[in-house]
Amino acid sequence: MISGTVTIATEICKGCELCIVSCPQDSLGLSPSINHKGFRFAQLVQDNCTGCTNCALVCPDSAITVYRETKSSKRASNPLVASQAA
Numbered sequence: 094m095i096s097g098t099v100t101i102a103t104e105i106c107k108g109c110e111l112c113i114v115s116c117p118q119d120s121l122g123l124s125p126s127i128n129h130k131g132f133r134f135a136q137l138v139q140d141n142c143t144g145c146t147n148c149a150l151v152c153p154d155s156a157i158t159v160y161r162e163t164k165s166s167k168r169a170s171n172p173l174v175a176s177q178a179a
C-alpha cells in the first residue's frame with residue numbers, strides 16, 4: 094500500500110470537518126485545542142494515510158498539503174501531491 098501523510102495549516106482551518114468525512118482511512122480528526130480563530134482544527138489521528146488527496150481536494154481553504162512516499166527515481170505527477178523520497 095502506498096504510504097502518505099498530510100500537513101494541515103492549523104491557523105487557516107475552520108474545523109468544517111469536510112476532510113475528516115472524506116478520508117477513506119479515518120486518518121483525520123478534530124484537535125482538542127483551538128486555533129486563534131477559535132476553531133478546533135483538523136489533525137492526523139492515525140498513521141495510516143495513503144496520500145489519496147481526498148482531504149486536500151475537498152478542503153475549501155486549501156489548508157492541506159499531501160505528501161506521498163515515492164521511489165526516488167519517480168516523482169508524483171499529481172500537482173496536489175508533493176513528492177517525498179522514501
Ligand code: SF4
Binds near residue numbers: 099120144148149159
Ligand atoms: S490523503 Fe487520503 S488517506 Fe491521507 S489523510 Fe487525506 S484523505 Fe485521508
Ligand code: SF4
Binds near residue numbers: 110134157
Ligand atoms: S476541510 Fe479544511 S477547513 Fe475543513 S476541517 Fe479540514 S482542513 Fe479544516
